[in-house]
Amino acid sequence: MTHSDPDHDTWLRFISGDSDAFSDLYDHYADVLYAFGMRYSTDRDLVKDCIHDLFIDLHSYRKNLAREVNVKFYLLKSLRRKLHLAHRKSSMLRFDRWDTEDSLAINAFTFSIEQELITDEKEREILHHLATEINQLPDRQREILYLRFHQDLDYEEIAALMQISVPTCRTFVYRALKELRGKLEFGAIFLIMCC
């Protein structure tokens, strides 16, 4: 991975104590982090609190932060950990949900296929169907697909973020795709039968 991007320069300036870099970092990543956080929670204030805490932590520990890092990955990972902790604390207080194994589940996805210029009607149907299927995958598999395809993280990063091994991460992606393919075949047949 190369670190010639301006984000990384901002990061380095921030570590060296540049307060403008701190605000640039916030400006650049607040929206990304918010969108990311809202994938896991529906509580806007909780997500904002976690982002708040994340930036406070960054500021407090900036001298000890790693210099060579994919900034976005690092921020997403830190925010996910904060959300995870907040989630665990709140589920500890809610006795009705103590059986959730304190996993932080990713919310269902809302895709807007309409935005894409897809003229082929059948392809659109397939995508619609796939969207439904993706939302029916196990939480962890959906999360990996999201991190892989939406956030463009690589396997090492996804593995680190989800605290699983790289091979497991690959296997999950493979399994998810296999699953989707199988479901799609069934879906295709279903579509043909309907039409």
Added chain:
Amino acid sequence: MKRKSNKQEPSPDPEHLSEEERMAGERAKLLFKTLRNEKLEQSEKDALWNQVEESVSQRKQRSFSTYWIAAAASVALLLLAGVGYLVFYEDSARVMQEVAFRAKGGPEETRLILADERSVSLRKENSSVEYKNNGALIQIDSSSTIGQHEAGDQQFNTLIVPYGKRSVLTLADGTRIWLNSGSKLVYPSNFDKRQREVYLEGQAFFAVTHAEDVPFYVHTKDMEVKVLGTEFDVSAYDDDPYTATVLTKGSVELTTQRQALFGSKKTKITPGTRAVFDQGRAALTTEQVDVREYVSWKEGYLILARAPLAEVLKKLSRYYRVDIELKQPKLAGVTFSGELHLQEDIRDILSAISLSTGLIFKQPNERRYVLEESTIKP
């Protein structure tokens, strides 16, 4: 971002996916590009940044949510602890308060009630009670001596001093306590090895014998005074809206509203300080005072410096067990300065006060006096 090339593990490798799997992947990728994201409004973004900046400047590192959870947890714990404390733990202060409540004395004589419920009357106006031989003997008025049976734990003696009388108590540890008129003191028949505790209603001056490891506690209805060895006055009359401590020597630690669960507050005071707990406002205030004004009563005189007349008359009516009425309520605020010698007849004292305040006093009956404005203008 550049993808990592995938080397090991051929089967899960996307490059070795079947055509259908690859297609599913491509479509999923396409779909994920259309994912609708929750957006942070610009105003929200700015507000959040302001919070971040504020927190950074305050070096505050804990989240609001963490605070809430921590606060909620501590409140819950405190509640539990408090309920448990009130329900299960009857401390000696409360036991002594109960004893004081039940102990009834006559209006004429000072009374000493022992743990075995024997009751001794002390007829003198200024009586004395002294515990000797580690509390086995009690000498009364340096004339008679009574034996105290070895009592078990949590056995209390009560000394009740009515209006018009005073008493000096010497405890087994050498601590001397001057009890003013209209006071009750409850104390263990034998002090505990770890602490010395007494309960007071009314006013008393304490000269506590120093014992480093055995703190001395004076409990009152809403103030607790903790000392190791020092001299101080405590005033906790039921008919006063306040409880006060005046320190003449050493240092004491005050705890107010001990039973209020959340309101308990500790304050240390230094010599020359008067700490007053106001029941109405539930607040403790401290002021520097001339301590002699507050402790001279035990020597048999009152030093008064611009003391409100109502306050002076209240002290006198306790001391002499008489009713003193101020005919015109506005006179309550008139101040009086000077020394009043309490060995003197109440009539002499009242005439001295009348003289210096321009009032006259009348005596409708033996225990009743009325102060009013003089009809003869100077």
